[in-house]
Amino acid sequence: MAIRRFSEKKLTAEVLHRIRKTKNRRLKQVMTAYIKHLHAFVREVKPTPEEWMQGIQFLTETGHWSTDKRQEFILMSDTLGVSMLVDALNYKASGGATQSTVLGPFHRENSPEFALGANVAKNPADGETCVISGTVRDTAGRAVAGAKLDIWEGGADGLYDSQKGDEMNLRGVFRTDGKGRFHFRCVVPTFYPVPNDGPVGKMLVATGRHPMRPPHLHFWITAPGYRPLITHLFRKGGKYLDSDAVFGVKPELIVDFKKGRDGVVTASYDFVLMKEKK
Numbered sequence: 001m002a003i004r005r006f007s008e009k010k011l012t013a014e015v016l017h018r019i020r021k022t023k024n025r026r027l028k029q030v031m032t033a034y035i036k037h038l039h040a041f042v043r044e045v046k047p048t049p050e051e052w053m054q055g056i057q058f059l060t061e062t063g064h065w066s067t068d069k070r071q072e073f074i075l076m077s078d079t080l081g082v083s084m085l086v087d088a089l090n091y092k093a094s095g096g097a098t099q100s101t102v103l104g105p106f107h108r109e110n111s112p113e114f115a116l117g118a119n120v121a122k123n124p125a126d127g128e129t130c131v132i133s134g135t136v137r138d139t140a141g142r143a144v145a146g147a148k149l150d151i152w153e154g155g156a157d158g159l160y161d162s163q164k165g166d167e168m169n170l171r172g173v174f175r176t177d178g179k180g181r182f183h184f185r186c187v188v189p190t191f192y193p194v195p196n197d198g199p200v201g202k203m204l205v206a207t208g209r210h211p212m213r214p215p216h217l218h219f220w221i222t223a224p225g226y227r228p229l230i231t232h233l234f235r236k237g238g239k240y241l242d243s244d245a246v247f248g249v250k251p252e253l254i255v256d257f258k259k260g261r262d263g264v265v266t267a268s269y270d271f272v273l274m275k276e277k278k
C-alpha cells in the first residue's frame with residue numbers, strides 16, 4: 001500500500017504501514033500504539049494550527065525547564081497520574097507485601113550512609129524531630145537482615161535539599177540489623193507544593209488544581225533476592241491526603257505520627273518485600 005494522493009481517512013494506516021520494517025518487536029508495538037492513539041487524539045480534539053503549536057510549545061518549555069536537578073517531564077507524568085499508572089501495572093503487591101507508590105523527582109544517588117539511630121536532619125530549623133522504627137520482612141514473615149533503606153524527605157519549609165543547593169540533608173541510607181529491624185531520626189513530614197513555577201505549574205492552575213502533596217517520607221528499600229520497594233509513609237491526619245497532586249496516596253501507607261508523654265514524636269511501620277521474580 002502506498003498513497004500517492006493524500007487521504008485523511010487512510011493516513012493513519014499509511015503511517016503504520018511505513019514503520020512495518022521496524023526490527024525491534026517491542027519498539028514496533030510501542031510506536032504502533034503511539035501513532036494510533038496520537039491520531040485518534042487529534043481526530044477527537046481537532047486542534048487549530050495555533051492550538052497544535054501551543055501544545056508543541058508546552059512540550060518544548062517542559063524540556064527547557066528540565067535539568068539534572070529539576071525534571072519537569074517527571075512532574076508532568078506524576079501530575080497526570082501516569083507515574084502511578086506505570087507503577088500500578090508493574091508492581092503488584094501480593095501476599096501481604098507493602099504497597100508501592102511514586103518515586104518522585106527528589107531522590108538522589110549516593111545519599112550518606114548512617115548507623116541505625118542517627119538523625120538525617122542537620123539543622124534544628126529542619127523541623128520537629130521524630131523517630132521512625134520498624135522491620136523489614138518477607139511475605140513469609142522472615143526478617144530481612146541487612147536490607148538497605150534509602151530515605152528522603154522535605155523540611156519544614158516544604159523544600160527538599162536539592163531545591164536549595166548541592167548539600168545533602170534530610171536523606172540517608174540505613175541497613176536493618178540481624179532481626180530485620182531499623183530505627184532512625186528525621187523530621188515530622190510536612191505537606192509541600194510540587195515545583196509549580198514552570199509549565200506544569202501553569203497546567204495545574206489552568207485546570208483548576210492545586211500543586212500540594214500530603215505530608216510523607218520517601219523509602220526505597222532493597223535487599224538481594226527481593227524486588228526493590230519504592231514507597232512513602234504518609235502522615236495520618238495530614239492535609240491533602242485526599243487530593244495529592246501526584247495521586248500517590250494509598251490507605252495502607254498512612255501511619256500515625258504520635259507524640260508520646262516524653263514529647264517525642266514516633267511512627268513505626270513493618271515493610272514486607274516480595275521475592276525477586278525468577
Ligand SMILES: [Fe+2]
Nearest residue numbers: 104106216218
Ligand atoms: Fe516527596
